[in-house]
Amino acid sequence: DIVMTQTPLSSPVTLGQPASISCRSSQSLVHSDGNTYLSWLQQRPGQPPRLLIYKISNRFSGVPDRFSGSGAGTDFTLKISRVEAEDVGVYYCMQATQFPHSVTFGQGTRLEIK
Amino acid sequence: EVQLVESGGGLIQPGGSLRLSCAVSGFTVSTKYMSWVRQAPGRGLECISVILTGDRTFYADSVRGRFTISTDNSKNTLYLEMNNLRAEDTAVYYCARHQGDYNPHIDYWGQGTLVTVSS
Numbered sequence: 001d002i003v004m005t006q007t008p009l010s011s012p013v014t015l016g017q018p019a020s021i022s023c024r025s026s027q028s029l030v031h032s033d034g035n036t037y038l039s040w041l042q043q044r045p046g047q048p049p050r051l052l053i054y055k056i057s058n059r060f061s062g063v064p065d066r067f068s069g070s071g072a073g074t075d076f077t078l079k080i081s082r083v084e085a086e087d088v089g090v091y092y093c094m095q096a097t098q099f100p101h102s103v104t105f106g107q108g109t110r111l112e113i114k
Numbered sequence: 115e116v117q118l119v120e121s122g123g124g125l126i127q128p129g130g131s132l133r134l135s136c137a138v139s140g141f142t143v144s145t146k147y148m149s150w151v152r153q154a155p156g157r158g159l160e161c162i163s164v165i166l167t168g169d170r171t172f173y174a175d176s177v178r179g180r181f182t183i184s185t186d187n188s189k190n191t192l193y194l195e196m197n198n199l200r201a202e203d204t205a206v207y208y209c210a211r212h213q214g215d216y217n218p219h220i221d222y223w224g225q226g227t228l229v230t231v232s233s
Contacts, residue, residue, distance in 0.1 A: 033216065037218055037219060039219040039220070041220075048208055048223040048224065048225055048226050049159065049208070049223050050223065051219065051222075054213075054217065054219040054221075055217070092158065094220070096220075099147075099164070099212070099218035100147065100166055100172045100218075101172055103149065103218075104161070105158055105159040105160070105161075106158070107158050108158050108159075
């Protein structure tokens with residue numbers, strides 16, 4: 001299985017300031033079809049996960065444009081341009097390149113307000 | 115509107131069995147790839163089972179041989195039959211929908227149902 005490693009595990013951020021989370025995979029996430037199936041999820045306290053970004057950089061319906069994704073191969077980044085109070089929660093990267101045999105997640109990064 | 119609603123969780127003794135249900139609306143369960151993803155208390159996410167259209171199924175090593183994923187198209191419902199439960203199966207279980215071909219990411223999640231395995 002592909003191992004997903006996120007850094008940092010905790011990120012204290014000042015409201016209105018940017019935040020960045022990194023995700024590294026143990027092997028390339030480029031699928032044989034040419035796509036890279038890396039997505040980002042947000043889990044607010046007491047809530048289920050919610051899709052933010054798919055295929056590296058595509059924002060899901062209803063996701064604010066302050067969220068953006070980038071990267072290639074094995075290294076990926078989620079950026080929040082200006083953190084708002086509602087952004088508090090845990091963020092996960094997820095690979096589906098090995099779907100359906102394996103879908104794996106990073107260990108999560110906790111975003112908190114300073 | 116897409117909705118996924120899980121039920122069937124609870125407290126169960128080690129070695130016991132439980133069946134989780136996920137009633138879906140806003141789409142037909144047989145036309146989408148579906149998964150069960152669990153989250154142990156204070157831990158991360160683990161995809162434990164996938165069912166494809168055409169009923170091919172896949173399992174994580176941690177549950178293979180003990181859990182069975184299935185769908186009932188007449189009820190538009192996804193199931194997870196769990197047998198020989200262990201303490202380490204304690205978790206919130208989410209049903210999840212994958213968007214589709216060339217888009218295997220999970221686009222919708224249920225609210226989750228808590229399974230506690232304890233004597």
